[in-house]
Amino acid sequence: MEGKNPLCVEILSDDLRKGDFYVELEFKQVRNTLIVRVRGEIDMLVSEKMRKEIDKKVEENEIANLIMNLEKVNFIDSSGLGVIIGRYKKINASGGRMCIVGANPSIQKILVFSGINKLVPLYNTEQEVVQF
Amino acid sequence: MEGKNPLCVEILSDDLRKGDFYVELEFKQVRNTLIVRVRGEIDMLVSEKMRKEIDKKVEENEIANLIMNLEKVNFIDSSGLGVIIGRYKKINASGGRMCIVGANPSIQKILVFSGINKLVPLYNTEQEVVQF
Amino acid sequence: MSMKNYVRFHFMSRADNVSLARSCVAAFVSQLDCTLDQLEEIKLVVSEAVSNAIIHGYEHRSTEEVIIMVSIDDNNELEIIVEDHGVGIPDIQQAMQPTFSSDPTRMGLGFTFMKSFMDEIEVQSQPGEGTMVILRRHFAVNQQEAFA
Amino acid sequence: MSMKNYVRFHFMSRADNVSLARSCVAAFVSQLDCTLDQLEEIKLVVSEAVSNAIIHGYEHRSTEEVIIMVSIDDNNELEIIVEDHGVGIPDIQQAMQPTFSSDPTRMGLGFTFMKSFMDEIEVQSQPGEGTMVILRRHFAVNQQEAFA
Ligand SMILES: Nc1ncnc2c1ncn2[C@@H]1O[C@H](COP(=O)(O)OP(=O)(O)O)[C@@H](O)[C@H]1O
Ligand SMILES: Nc1ncnc2c1ncn2[C@@H]1O[C@H](COP(=O)(O)OP(=O)(O)O)[C@@H](O)[C@H]1O
Numbered sequence: 299m300e301g302k303n304p305l306c307v308e309i310l311s312d313d314l315r316k317g318d319f320y321v322e323l324e325f326k327q328v329r330n331t332l333i334v335r336v337r338g339e340i341d342m343l344v345s346e347k348m349r350k351e352i353d354k355k356v357e358e359n360e361i362a363n364l365i366m367n368l369e370k371v372n373f374i375d376s377s378g379l380g381v382i383i384g385r386y387k388k389i390n391a392s393g394g395r396m397c398i399v400g401a402n403p404s405i406q407k408i409l410v411f412s413g414i415n416k417l418v419p420l421y422n423t424e425q426e427v428v429q430f
Numbered sequence: 431m432e433g434k435n436p437l438c439v440e441i442l443s444d445d446l447r448k449g450d451f452y453v454e455l456e457f458k459q460v461r462n463t464l465i466v467r468v469r470g471e472i473d474m475l476v477s478e479k480m481r482k483e484i485d486k487k488v489e490e491n492e493i494a495n496l497i498m499n500l501e502k503v504n505f506i507d508s509s510g511l512g513v514i515i516g517r518y519k520k521i522n523a524s525g526g527r528m529c530i531v532g533a534n535p536s537i538q539k540i541l542v543f544s545g546i547n548k549l550v551p552l553y554n555t556e557q558e559v560v561q562f
Numbered sequence: 563m564s565m566k567n568y569v570r571f572h573f574m575s576r577a578d579n580v581s582l583a584r585s586c587v588a589a590f591v592s593q594l595d596c597t598l599d600q601l602e603e604i605k606l607v608v609s610e611a612v613s614n615a616i617i618h619g620y621e622h623r624s625t626e627e628v629i630i631m632v633s634i635d636d637n638n639e640l641e642i643i644v645e646d647h648g649v650g651i652p653d654i655q656q657a658m659q660p661t662f663s664s665d666p667t668r669m670g671l672g673f674t675f676m677k678s679f680m681d682e683i684e685v686q687s688q689p690g691e692g693t694m695v696i697l698r699r700h701f702a703v704n705q706q707e708a709f710a
Numbered sequence: 711m712s713m714k715n716y717v718r719f720h721f722m723s724r725a726d727n728v729s730l731a732r733s734c735v736a737a738f739v740s741q742l743d744c745t746l747d748q749l750e751e752i753k754l755v756v757s758e759a760v761s762n763a764i765i766h767g768y769e770h771r772s773t774e775e776v777i778i779m780v781s782i783d784d785n786n787e788l789e790i791i792v793e794d795h796g797v798g799i800p801d802i803q804q805a806m807q808p809t810f811s812s813d814p815t816r817m818g819l820g821f822t823f824m825k826s827f828m829d830e831i832e833v834q835s836q837p838g839e840g841t842m843v844i845l846r847r848h849f850a851v852n853q854q855e856a857f858a
Contacts, residue, residue, distance in 0.1 A: 320578070320581060339581055341580050341581060341609055341613065342577055342580055342613045342616070342617060343577040343578050343580060343581065373581075373584070373602075373605065373606075373609075375606055375609040375610055375613065375675075376610060376613075376668070376669045376671040376672050376675060377613060377668075379669055379671065380667065380668055380669050383669065384667075404599065404602045408606070411675075411678070412669070412671055452726070452729060471729055473728050473729060473757055473761065474725050474728055474761045474764070474765060475725040475726050475728060475729065505729075505732070505750075505753065505754075505757075507754055507757040507758055507761065507823075508758060508761075508816070508817045508819040508820050508823060509761060509816075511817055511819065512815065512816055512817050515817065516815075536747065536750045540754070543823075543826070544817070544819055567722050567724060567726075567727070568722055569719060569720065569721050569722070569727070569730065570719070570720040571717060571718070571719055571720075571734075572717065572718040572719075573717050574715050574716055574717070576715060578715075578741060579715070579717070582717065582737050582738055582741075585733075585734075585737045586719075586733075586734045586737060589730050589733045589734060589737075590730055593726060593730075
């Protein structure tokens with residue numbers, strides 16, 4: 299997915315502010331891979347905006363692969379799972395790969411329960427992804 | 431109030447458990463001084479039990495002076511202030527001294543606002559009290 | 563068993579109240595000696611039921627009302643009722659099937675989560691009148707320490 | 711100004727629901743861009759008003775109901791209404807005087823805190839009918855960052 303010494307081409311950052319969206323997205327692009335670092339709670343309030351933001355970045359920057367970093371996510375429900383599955387379908391359809399990193403145990407439980415982990419593999423850290 | 435090298439005569443501990451009282455009291459006796467370390471929120475739910483517990487320890491152990499350590503207290507309202515003033519009146523009436531240590535800024539604001547600090551001096555640490 | 567404690571919440575059907583609903587119910591439920599894991603499960607279940615009321619029941623109209631009634635009885639049985647006065651569910655059996663959704667953009671997993679993380683679920687609904695989802699879960703008495 | 715968001719809570723008049731009431735109102739109020747200090751003040755005010763409803767209004771009967779209505783309007787004006795159907799206040803003027811309490815074991819500071827930490831307070835009460843305390847406070851728009 300990316301080389302040993304990841305070359306950071308571009309750092310994009312976006313704050314979906316509290317009182318607005320309760321979630322914060324940080325984007326980092328390494329070649330044709332987009333890393334999305336999410337912070338907050340992913341529910342119906344933010345899922346639509348997240349979908350739009352991520353899709354925009356993917357299109358604008360000719361992204362092939364997507365890494366969703368959920369390290370700072372402390373809640374996800376089925377609206378949030380919908381965002382992940384939707385991004386997976388798009389990325390997969392255009393031949394790219396997608397994975398999730400850093401999900402805490404309670405988020406992992408939900409990802410496994412819903413079977414998403416069978417489509418979108420789970421890793422502990424962004425570093426680990428380098429090897430897959 | 432107590433010597434330089436406080437000699438710990440007795441350590442008593444009492445848990446007023448969550449679902450019951452939402453507060454935890456730890457008692458430490460140094461000669462005739464009782465240190466009460468409080469943890470939790472002091473409101474109407476716990477004030478009556480706190481009053482009883484402290485008065486019991488004071489009577490049983492012939493306590494003259496009282497140090498209330500509020501370091502781990504994150505909320506107090508007028509019910510809680512009532513416990514402090516009540517203990518002050520008793521201790522003062524029998525010639526003892528009382529002080530508060532470790533109150534965080536928002537608790538301090540309430541203590542100063544209510545004027546309690548004029549009767550019961552505030553200190554930062556239990557160590558500091560040695561000098562008063 | 564008689565009711566030990568309850569609270570009823572009336573929220574505006576706004577998307578930003580879903581997280582508020584989760585937090586408030588969790589604050590109430592933490593009166594039970596439950597684990598953090600169990601609390602996370604309760605939050606998820608509330609999030610699903612309240613989202614459904616707003617998305618499906620009220621079709622995203624944000625000025626309606628979602629009612630949540632939470633109660634605990636003497637036997638540490640938790641009951642959560644989420645009620646809306648929205649469009650209602652025409653076919654409850656179908657709606658509760660895993661992955662069924664009337665909205666193609668959604669996962670159809672809400673009811674599945676509710677069934678999985680609660681001991682009992684009961685859905686009452688009348689098209690045009692609204693929906694009431696009744697969720698129950700039993701908690702053991704004194705199962706963990708307070709300030710763990 | 712029109713109402714932007716509201717929530718209504720109906721609590722049992724139990725002492726352990728006072729902290730729940732504080733937390734729930736604080737969770738709602740945190741939708742406003744307020745500081746932690748301001749949030750602490752709101753918690754104190756809610757604690758005082760709800761304690762009064764339970765202690766004075768219902769004379770410690772724990773099976774009655776305390777109602778809290780919290781709302782924000784478009785102008786970031788917060789309104790908190792705490793209502794009980796208890797004994798009521800015979801002399802409101804006297805009750806609101808600093809250090810006045812009908813209970814010798816109490817401080818008589820509840821109303822003083824409410825007056826000090828809110829911009830406006832209004833008390834409606836009928837002996838035998840109950841009491842309604844209406845509290846208002848204005849918050850500046852966008853006064854602080856979200857994830858500060
Ligand atoms: N409160 C409600 N009001 C009306 N319809 C509802 C309600 N809750 C659920 N439904 C219906 O049940 C279906 C399944 O719900 P659910 O399992 O939560 O999946 P999802 O929300 O992803 O569609 C919904 O698509 C909807 O048609
Ligand atoms: N909800 C209420 N119902 C009946 N009486 C009340 C209520 N709230 C306040 N009061 C009366 O007003 C007095 C002053 O209240 P307050 O300033 O909060 O002090 P305190 O609670 O310490 O007595 C109370 O002692 C009581 O007589």
